Amino acid sequence: MDLAALLGVQVLYAIASLALISLGLAIIFGMMKVINLAHGEFLMLGGYAAIEANRFGLNIWIAILVVAPIVVGAIGVVVERTIIRWLYGRIIDTMLATWGLSLFLVGLTTAIFGNTTVGLSAPLGSFEIGRYRMSAYTLFVIAVAVAALAGVLAALRYTRAGLIARGTMQNGAMAAALGVNPGRVYAVTFGVGAAITGLAGAVLAPVSGVFPSIGGAYVAKSFITVIGGGAAIVTGTTSASILFGAINQLATYATTPVFGEVALLGAAVVLIRVLPQGITGRFFRRSL
Amino acid sequence: MSGRDLLGLVVAGAAGLAVLILTPIYFELDTVLNLTVYMIMAVLALSLALVWGFGGILCFGQSAFFGLGAYTYAIAIINMGESTAPLLLSILVPALFAAALGYFIFYGRISDVYLGVITLTVTLILFNSINSTAGPEFHIGAARLGGFNGIPGIPPLNWPLQKDKPVDLQGMFYLSTASLIVVYFGLRALLASRFGHIIVGIRENERRAELLGYDPRAYKLATFVIGAALAGYAGCLFANWGAFVSPTIFGLAQSAQIIIWVIVGGRGALIGPILGCIGIQWLTAALGANAPTGAGGFAAVLGNAPLVLGAILIAFVLLVPKGLAPTLADLTGQRMRAR
Numbered sequence: 001m002d003l004a005a006l007l008g009v010q011v012l013y014a015i016a017s018l019a020l021i022s023l024g025l026a027i028i029f030g031m032m033k034v035i036n037l038a039h040g041e042f043l044m045l046g047g048y049a050a051i052e053a054n055r056f057g058l059n060i061w062i063a064i065l066v067v068a069p070i071v072v073g074a075i076g077v078v079v080e081r082t083i084i085r086w087l088y089g090r091i092i093d094t095m096l097a098t099w100g101l102s103l104f105l106v107g108l109t110t111a112i113f114g115n116t117t118v119g120l121s122a123p124l125g126s127f128e129i130g131r132y133r134m135s136a137y138t139l140f141v142i143a144v145a146v147a148a149l150a151g152v153l154a155a156l157r158y159t160r161a162g163l164i165a166r167g168t169m170q171n172g173a174m175a176a177a178l179g180v181n182p183g184r185v186y187a188v189t190f191g192v193g194a195a196i197t198g199l200a201g202a203v204l205a206p207v208s209g210v211f212p213s214i215g216g217a218y219v220a221k222s223f224i225t226v227i228g229g230g231a232a233i234v235t236g237t238t239s240a241s242i243l244f245g246a247i248n249q250l251a252t253y254a255t256t257p258v259f260g261e262v263a264l265l266g267a268a269v270v271l272i273r274v275l276p277q278g279i280t281g282r283f284f285r286r287s288l
Numbered sequence: 289m290s291g292r293d294l295l296g297l298v299v300a301g302a303a304g305l306a307v308l309i310l311t312p313i314y315f316e317l318d319t320v321l322n323l324t325v326y327m328i329m330a331v332l333a334l335s336l337a338l339v340w341g342f343g344g345i346l347c348f349g350q351s352a353f354f355g356l357g358a359y360t361y362a363i364a365i366i367n368m369g370e371s372t373a374p375l376l377l378s379i380l381v382p383a384l385f386a387a388a389l390g391y392f393i394f395y396g397r398i399s400d401v402y403l404g405v406i407t408l409t410v411t412l413i414l415f416n417s418i419n420s421t422a423g424p425e426f427h428i429g430a431a432r433l434g435g436f437n438g439i440p441g442i443p444p445l446n447w448p449l450q451k452d453k454p455v456d457l458q459g460m461f462y463l464s465t466a467s468l469i470v471v472y473f474g475l476r477a478l479l480a481s482r483f484g485h486i487i488v489g490i491r492e493n494e495r496r497a498e499l500l501g502y503d504p505r506a507y508k509l510a511t512f513v514i515g516a517a518l519a520g521y522a523g524c525l526f527a528n529w530g531a532f533v534s535p536t537i538f539g540l541a542q543s544a545q546i547i548i549w550v551i552v553g554g555r556g557a558l559i560g561p562i563l564g565c566i567g568i569q570w571l572t573a574a575l576g577a578n579a580p581t582g583a584g585g586f587a588a589v590l591g592n593a594p595l596v597l598g599a600i601l602i603a604f605v606l607l608v609p610k611g612l613a614p615t616l617a618d619l620t621g622q623r624m625r626a627r
Contacts, residue, residue, distance in 0.1 A: 095404055097601070100548075100597075103597050104595055104598030105598070107593070107598055110594070220409045227402060227405060258417065258420035269409065273396045
């Protein structure tokens, strides 16, 4: 019984972390049709931003929840204005350029921070499930994931900015005719996607530690979550995270973490073959 | 074939033969060793040049086939001791793997973008799984997989079916260079053939080729498999060259490097990726040599291969999207017409 509860929390955690690392990518891919292969590096930068801010004496919660998203969001806007905006509509070239950006950022952070793992001690202590102890930070990660998903959904559906963003993505020329500056909307959308990615990287930093090439561990998982989810940003990310997160954690429990990931990636390849448009290409089609 | 093409072929052949014959006479053994790996990587670059440049299939995981070839050779030769069958297996296994994967991709009609992501994912799966096989319980026959430590001490190739006549270092150079020349001319012949015209036609307009009665799925699959076989062969040579393989040859950095060679050299011509490959490798080696470990400041930045490679990739996509060889050809062509 205790074991089942423990496993349940672990599965929830796997789902939450998957949703968290994929949400920013889903915004950038789902709304702008830009494949950002530097996504993993945005996560890594979020982790470094939080750790560095904490090292300079900032409160750990402010470092994770405020500094990291702002820093990475700003980097995102710069990247959009300097690289991405020349490449709209050339989806393959965007992939290549952002892959270049990914290598560049890995190289840059290696030069600055060195090729070592730095960490942030997880706050909050631990709690007990029957005979087992578990880090309370796990619950915090789950809460942040739920809050981020709800926040993005609410922003897209109920705010004016969300409406403008959705309209611009659907028909940029029409939005421009109505007085919206599409360039600015693109830059802000990319920035928001990057900021959420930075938040995710910072939230996960105490769990995994941070090193320059950590992005490689995240990028494939977040991509297949987004592609498996399909066009709808929040529903797609949530449903794909539930599916893949559960498969990953259960396979990990049955074998080893590595084969848990292999099971996740294998399941994703099968899913894309069966549902090329992702889960929301077939189900929940009118969702956001 | 026009006169200019013929001239190009003759020049390429003569240059290849000159490198093949003259290098070991005029250079020291360490230079020859370096050149050997350039030649091997150029074969790998050609495999992607075929798949991407002519087949229009953007494979982000060409290093998966390269690594698979290297591992297959290593495992097979440790078990068999004689290199003829391992060499063939190192071509066959990646080809079969590509056939299975490609069937999935092309017959599922997965779009270009997802193709890139799937091939990348497969590469990461291979990297992660091989990386985690460090324990002694992971072995195939007598060969321990070694996980992140790799497989050291791989026996070299020998003359076909003559176990006691191994190929020495200079022999490896001859073999690699000759392979590059043969692969280059083989691909030229392939592209000049009916098959070559069809795959280029499919790249240009898949729907039209299909309406004319060609099955793009089968042709793309065939191109993909040929590319994988070539990459596997390059992997076999590479495993020989260093007598060592480790999972990093599946890694993202390796995949990116192959793409960069082709982008920098230029798609749509075979000579471009060869030059791009050799140029970039020379550049990374030179940058690495200039930055002793622990160097700070400017040297550390320049000696940092990912940083420089990343900047090169971004710059080429933004500024020279066709790559060097076609851009230079365009420029000289314009100048000649202007006269």
